[in-house]
Amino acid sequence: DGGITQSPKYLFRKEGQNVTLSCEQNLNHDAMYWYRQDPGQGLRLIYYSQIVNDFQKGDIAEGYSVSREKKESFPLTVTSAQKNPTAFYLCASSMRGSTEAFFGQGTRLTVV
Amino acid sequence: AQSVTQLGSHVSVSEGALVLLRCNYSSSVPPYLFWYVQYPNQGLQLLLKYTTGATLVKGINGFEAEFKKSETSFHLTKPSAHMSDAAEYFCAVSETYSGAGSYQLTFGKGTKLSVIP
Numbered sequence: 500d501g502g503i504t505q506s507p508k509y510l511f512r513k514e515g516q517n518v519t520l521s522c523e524q525n526l527n528h529d530a531m532y533w534y535r536q537d538p539g540q541g542l543r544l545i546y547y548s549q550i551v552n553d554f555q556k557g558d559i560a561e562g563y564s565v566s567r568e569k570k571e572s573f574p575l576t577v578t579s580a581q582k583n584p585t586a587f588y589l590c591a592s593s594m595r596g597s598t599e600a601f602f603g604q605g606t607r608l609t610v611v
Numbered sequence: 612a613q614s615v616t617q618l619g620s621h622v623s624v625s626e627g628a629l630v631l632l633r634c635n636y637s638s639s640v641p642p643y644l645f646w647y648v649q650y651p652n653q654g655l656q657l658l659l660k661y662t663t664g665a666t667l668v669k670g671i672n673g674f675e676a677e678f679k680k681s682e683t684s685f686h687l688t689k690p691s692a693h694m695s696d697a698a699e700y701f702c703a704v705s706e707t708y709s710g711a712g713s714y715q716l717t718f719g720k721g722t723k724l725s726v727i728p
C-alpha cells in the first residue's frame with residue numbers, strides 16, 4: 500500500500516542527546532514536510548523540501564536539522580539545541596502542483 | 612501572509628445534533644482551504660478542500676463546508692453528529708509557494724469535538 504511511514508511511533512530521549520525521526524514515503528511525491536504539534540497550538544512547520552538535495556526552513560526551524568538525499572526519505576534530527584523538544588511530530592508529502600498533503604501517523608517524542 | 616483562526620478550542624454536541632466548527636482565514640491571494648481530522652495519536656486525514664469553483668464543498672463522513680469570500684470564512688458542518696465524529700479538526704489555508712509549484716499549509720489551532728450520547 501502507498502503511504503507515509505514514520506518511525507518510531509514513540510521515542511524517549513535524554514536531555515542533551517540528538518535524536519533522528521524517520522519519514523519514508525512511497526507515493527513518489529516531490530515535496531515533503533515536517534510539522535510539530537503541541538496541545539492547543541495546531542501544527543507548525545519546521546522544515547520542508549521541494550526536491551532532492553534541497554530544503555527550506557519553516558517557521559520554527561531552530562534546534563532541528565533535516566536532509567533530503569533520496570526522494571522517498573526526509574529524516575528530521577532534533578538536536579540538543581532544541582530547548583523544548585517534547586511534542587508530536589508529523590511528516591507529510593505532496594505532489595508537485597497538488598493542493599493535497601498526505602500525513603504520516605506521527606512520532607511522539609518525550610524528553611526524560 | 613496567510614493565517615487561520617478557529618473559533619472554539621473545544622465544542623460539545625449531542626449525538627444527532629448539528630455540528631458547526633468555525634474557521635476564518637486571511638490571505639493576500641485567493642486561498643485554497645482545507646479541513647483535516649485527527650484522531651488521538653494519529654496523523655491528519657483530509658476531510659474536504661476548496662480550490663476553485665463551487666463554494667459548497669462536500670467531503671467524507673457527511674461533512675461539508677462553504678467558502679464565503681465576503682466573510683473570509685470556511686465553516687465545517689454536519690447535519691447529525693455521530694459518536695465516531697469525536698476527534699480534533701483543523702482548518703488550513705494555503706497559497707502557492709512561488710517558483711516551486713507546491714503548496715505550503717498554514718493551520719489553525721484546532722477544535723476538539725466531543726459527542727455526547
